[in-house]
Amino acid sequence: MVTIASWNINSVRLRMPLVERLLREEAPDVLCLQEIKTVAELFPAAELAALGYEHQVVHGQKGYHGVATVSRIPLREVSRHDWQDNGEARHVGVELLGPQGQGMVVENVYVPAGGDIPDRTQNVKFGQKLDFLERMTRWADTVDRPTLIVGDFNIAPLESDVWSHKQLLKVVSHTPVEVEALARFQDAHGWADLGRQHIAAPQRYYSWWSYRSANWQTNDRGRRLDHMWASPELAAQATAHRVLEPARAWDRPSDHVPLVTEFTL
Template identity: 75%
Template sequence: MVSVASWNINSVRLRMPSVARFLEEQAPDVLCLQEIKCQEHQFPYDAFRALGYEHFAVHGQKGYHGVATVAKVPLREFSRHDWQANGEARHVGVELTDPAHQGMIIENVYVPAGGDEPDREINAKFGQKLDFLERMTRWADAVDRPTLILGDFNIAPLESDVWNHKQLLKVVSHTPLEVETLKRFMDAHGWTDLGRKHIPDPERYFSWWSYRSRDWRVNDRGRRLDHMWASPELAAKSIAHHVHEDCRSWEKPSDHVPLVTEFAL
């Protein structure tokens, strides 16, 4: 058994008390964080060690972006890809090295949000997002190991992944062009969307609620921006998937909530 969590934490140092609470309550074997917003030397290693998480792969930068994978089980950093092609810290891959976990690969990724206008001619950030996904797709063609890719994809692909499909069709994160681009990535390796394996469409499934919503739970204007996808052989071993919505109500919350998938390896 191994459990893997993913969480866009929106500043790991600011929200370390919430991270600690989550780890104490849920105790996943591996936690993948996005948007850590710190350089590698600033990461709170000691706070994680005190919680029993002694293995790290941290790819950070000053003030923005950044990803980190921490674990109770041994791992080694496996890869860093610059799919943004501009030096931003948006990916780190690890291999679990304990023989009991069969060399499982976990790719932790933070896809660019893409700005406000879904038109690359007037919004360079939207073009960068599409190009990022295309580079990921070319990478996926060569994947040949049991692999889990997860993180904040910043796309809600299905109608049931958003609070109002029609109202969001022209909003970045749910436009047809983004959905089509993400589908090409899925098809490149035959990934299984583990969230929708265990919470089938059209069931409601959100992982993000804007800070602008005064009462996020009552309004429930959410989107499923966070994903955990597995290669076919690994997807067959997933036995449970959980969305921890209550974390959105904690003090000083991230606007995202953690996902956890359990595997019987």
């Protein structure tokens, strides 16, 4: 059994107590973090190693973005793609080693949010997001081994992935052009959406609630922006998936919550 967790932590140094709580309560074998907002030299490596996560790969950046994968299983970095094509730290890929890891490849990605206007002619950031997805799709065509890709995709593709399909159709993260771009990425490798494999649509499934909502639990205006997708052969080995929604109510929380998937390799 191998357990993989993914979480947009929105500053790992600020929210290290929450990371510690997650690791103590859930004890995943691997944790993929997005938006760590720190350079590698300031990443809390010693604290994580003390918790048993001594195998670490960090692709950091000062103040913004950044991804990190930490593990109790030995691993090695296998890729670090610049799908944004501007040097931002938004991806790192690792291979899990040894008998427990079985060579599983885990890709950790933070897709750009895309700004506020869903039009590349008026909003450079939206164009960058679509171009990121296109580059990622070309990469997916080359994947030739069991692979898991996780992270903050910043797209909620299904109607039941948002609190109001009708009201969000023109809001970045749920527009038809983004949903279609993500569908092309999915088709490029036949990725299985593990969240919806285990929590079938149209069941409610959110992973993000805005800080702007005064009472996120009562209003429940969530979106499923975070995903865990697997190659078909690996998806067949996924035995459980859960969304740790209570983490949104922890002290000084991230606006995202962790996802956890268990595999029998």
